Amino acid sequence: MERRDDLGEFLRSRRARLRPEDAGLTAYGARRRVPGLRREELAQLAGVSAAYYTRLEQGQSGNASDAVLDALARVLRLDADEHAHLRNLARPRQARRRNAAKHERVRAPLRRLVHAIDEVPTILVGRFGHILAWNRLGHALLAPHYDFAATDRPADRPNCARLVFLDAHTRALYPDWAAKASDNVAYLRVAAGQYHDDPQLTELVGELTLKSREFAEMWAAHPVRGKRHGTQRLEHPLVGAMSLEYESLHLPDDSCVLSTFTAEPGSPSESALMLLAGLTLPTRSQTASASVTSAGDPR
Known part of the structure; x- marks a missing residue:
């Protein structure tokens, strides 16, 4: 990805969504050749020369x-x-220092933490949306058709964007797919500002x-949003409709980002989540029995 193209695309997309009257300018009757603010208008409002902008x-x-970037962000x-994305795109030397390694590594204690969480679907997502770890319930909720151990293999790790755009099972999971x-896409755009040439x-x-x-x-529309929290509706193939609150x-x-999914207490979604856990997770007695068997295996 070419940073100067990304910066230009981002600025043009944000100019296009503002009408002159939104910025306090007088819109005359002549037909405008481009949507939104012209370069000269944005430069004037931001207090810089048109040539510099x-x-x-x-x-x-x-x-x-x-000061210039803050003024552009304000206008x-x-x-x-x-605003943070604009700074990353406009400061290529600073962003280049943040290039990612070939494969992301997960610290063992962090992986153990994810696996130790029993009753709440939990996933660990890397800088480009790769799922680095998930617990059993997170796997059952989001991608039960995937091998659970795939997150341990860098070459095979599921990626959130690939799942959403290229996987039919995942598309069917989200009623609000768009x-x-x-x-x-917005999450990847944020990453592109931070690790543009990775x-x-x-x-x-x-x-x-x-x-x-x-x-x-x-991607061409250049949406920019980070992962934080919200409500996610799902239509799960095993337990039906759910509305879950996610925290990132x-x-x-x-x-990386640790994401959890919970249901409102007493809601049908909580019942569906409990049913999913009962259908897919081993009981504590089964887990204990497996541990004893493993410990007594002479191999």
């Missing part, structure tokens, strides 16, 4: 000051995620663009 949008200025009405798909990300975006027209269209906890030292 043009160079910035074309990726020819890599030293934009905080374009960027939210916190978009919203879920947009969230995944080969894993470049390969992933290229694959999804070639294989999914819907991904290509959403960012682990900065590991550059």
Whole structure:
């Protein structure tokens, strides 16, 4: 991915969504050739020259000051995620220091923590949406057709965006598929601002663009949102409809996100989640019996 193209696409997409009157400008009757604010109008409102803004949008200025970026964010009405994304795109030297390793590694204590959680579906998601670990209930909820041990194999790890755009089972899981798909694209856009020339990300975006027209269209719109919390509706093949609350906890030292899914107490969704646990998880007695058998195996 070329950073100067990303910066230009992002700025143009945000200019296009603002009408002149939204920014306090007078819109005259003449037909405008481009939607939204013109470059000259945005530059005027941000207090910079039109020539300088043009160079910035074309990726020819890599030293934009905080004041300039803050002014552009204010005029374009960027939210916190978009503002941070603008800084990442406009500061390529700083972002390059954050390139990812070839394969993400999960610390053993963190993996044990995920596996130790019994009653709450839990997954650990990497910087590009790869599922690095999941507990039994998280696997049963989101991708029971996948091998549970796939998260332990870097080459085979399921990826959230691949599942959403390329996997028929996952598409059927989400009644609000378009919203879920947009969230995944927005998460990858955030990653692209932080790790713009990472080969894993470049390969992933290229694959999804070639294989999914819907991904290509959403990617071109340049959505930017981080993972935090919200409500997720699911239509599970085993237990039916559920509405779950998800919480995404960012682990900065590991550059990954721990996501949990819970249901409102006493709700039909809680009953469905309990039923899923009963259908898919081994009982404590079975687990204990397996442990004793393993311990007594002479091999």
